[in-house]
Amino acid sequence: MRRVFVFLFGLILITACASQRDVSVQTAENIDFRSYKTFMVKLDPDKEYADFADQKIEEVLENxxxxxxxxKDTVKPDLWILYDTRVRQKTKLERSSYPYDYYYPWDWGYNRYPYREYTYQEGTVIIDVVDVKNKRLIWQGWLSESVDDKRDLEDVEMDIRSIMARFPLKASKTATENQ
Known part of the structure; x- marks a missing residue:
């Protein structure tokens, strides 16, 4: 019984510490995604080369x-897969959760709900799927979350896979089965 309790406590602790991936998507109306047969992942034309993160993103998107x-068709694809990554500094105001007032006879009172301001880095990954023939955006998925310097390429891969899980065409097998 003790082992079960320790296991459940550990499981709850792990899931509580995991960052939640809140994916958003938009899909064009009246699109039959099954009619598309080929694709090409395009690098941002403003970039002169693909860095390690770009290479990982392209690899995961192709997969x-x-x-x-x-x-994959680099000559005449039906779809372009474009992506963008952004990191920006954000500020958040957080209220203390301690709801009780203190009373000091020599003071005018205590701030009931003190606020704390802190800054953090928010990273956003955006994936666009464009119909090449009509030059029309047909699907867009994005994810924003707090990031730090310790993020690695596996985190980027999980972000891309989380977004693509919401793509209208469902995968015939999982990425782990494919490897």
Whole structure:
């Protein structure tokens, strides 16, 4: 019984500490995603080369699209897969959760709900899927979350896979089965 309790406590602790990935998507109306057969992941034209993060993102996006039955075609694709990553500094105001007042006879009172301001880095990953023939955005997925210097390429991969899990074409098998 003690082992079960320790296991459950550990499981709760792990899930409580995990960062939640809140993915948002937009899909164009009246699109038959099954009609598309080929794709190409495009690098931002303003970039002169693909850094390690870009290479990882391209690799994961290609894998995700192939799992959905599309073929990579760098000459005449049906779809362009574009992505953008952004990091910006944000400020958040947080209220203390201690709800009780203190009474000091020599003071005018205690601030009931003190606020604390802190800054953090918010990273956003945006994936656009464009119909090449019509030059029309047909799907967009994005994710924003707090980031720090300790993020690595596995975190980026999890972010991309979280976004692509909401893509209209479902994967025929998972990424782990494909490897």
């Amino acid at each position: 995700e699209m192939e799992l959905r039955g599309l073929e």
